[in-house]
Amino acid sequence: MAPHKAPDSSRRSDRSRRAIYDAALALVGETGYRRTTIEGIAARAGVGKQTIYRWWPSKAAVLMEAFLDLATRAAEEAGPQAGGAEYGIPDTGDLAADLKLVLRATVDELNDPLMEAPTRALTAEGIVDAKLGAEFVEKLLDPQLALYVTRLRAAQEAGQLRPDVDPRIALELLIAPLTHRWLLRTLPLTHAYADTIVDYALGGLAPRP
Numbered sequence: 091m092a093p094h095k096a097p098d099s100s101r102r103s104d105r106s107r108r109a110i111y112d113a114a115l116a117l118v119g120e121t122g123y124r125r126t127t128i129e130g131i132a133a134r135a136g137v138g139k140q141t142i143y144r145w146w147p148s149k150a151a152v153l154m155e156a157f158l159d160l161a162t163r164a165a166e167e168a169g170p171q172a173g174g175a176e177y178g179i180p181d182t183g184d185l186a187a188d189l190k191l192v193l194r195a196t197v198d199e200l201n202d203p204l205m206e207a208p209t210r211a212l213t214a215e216g217i218v219d220a221k222l223g224a225e226f227v228e229k230l231l232d233p234q235l236a237l238y239v240t241r242l243r244a245a246q247e248a249g250q251l252r253p254d255v256d257p258r259i260a261l262e263l264l265i266a267p268l269t270h271r272w273l274l275r276t277l278p279l280t281h282a283y284a285d286t287i288v289d290y291a292l293g294g295l296a297p298r299p
Contacts, residue, residue: 109135110142111156118153119207123215126153150222157208158229164199179241185250186288188241189264193284196265200272201279213273235261251295263291 113134117126128149132139146152180188199205216223238261245251251260267287272279 106135106137106141107145110137110145110152111159114152114156115160115204115208118211123153123211128152150219150225153208153212154222154225154229157212160205160208161230164205178237181241181244183248185241185245186292189288189292190285193264193268193288194281196268197279197281197284200268210273235265238264249297252297255295260291260295263295264288 110131113131114126117130117134121130126149128139128142131149131152132142142152146155179192182188200209212222212226216226235258239257242251242255242257242260246253246255246257264287268279268284271277271283277283
């Protein structure tokens with residue numbers, strides 16, 4: 091008779107944590123941030139609410155970690171960069187092509203139902219909850235914006251952008267139109283629109299003859 095194998099507590103914890111992530115994201119997408127509760131998350135995940143309180147101090151902390159995990163998984167599923175480089179905006183030497191590739195991926199993420207509902211809920215709540223909004227920017231947005239700054243600075247060094255261009259402002263010319271159309275649902279968010287944004291933006295950022 092084979093000896094009894096003790097349960098793997100770390101594996102059980104990982105399963106519980108994943109269930110909590112999934113439950114939190116589902117609920118915030120279905121009912122909104124304010125109506126999502128620790129009790130509701132626990133019930134959906136099939137765990138006791140004390141399990142959640144043992145790992146996180148608040149509902150906001152649960153949702154933020156769940157969303158960051160979702161973003162990380164989306165980046166991993168996108169696959170490694172060419173040459174095994176770390177995740178970031180590619181640098182093929184063709185700035186327009188690189189930016190279009192990234193903005194198209196952003197369009198796909200924003201249109202993905204799995205990402206859209208929790209992103210909208212947390213974005214909306216971050217507008218009225220300054221603390222949550224600041225955490226959202228610090229933990230999620232700022233690291234992504236830094237990737238744009240790095241790529242745009244490389245383009246400046248290659249002579250593809252004017253030397254007086256501020257990369258931090260320039261990246262807003264790329265991201266803000268997408269965000270505006272997505273948040274307000276003014277028109278469809280498409281790959282063609284992302285390509286046009288890049289063309290328009292680079293037309294104003296390129297060196298003047």
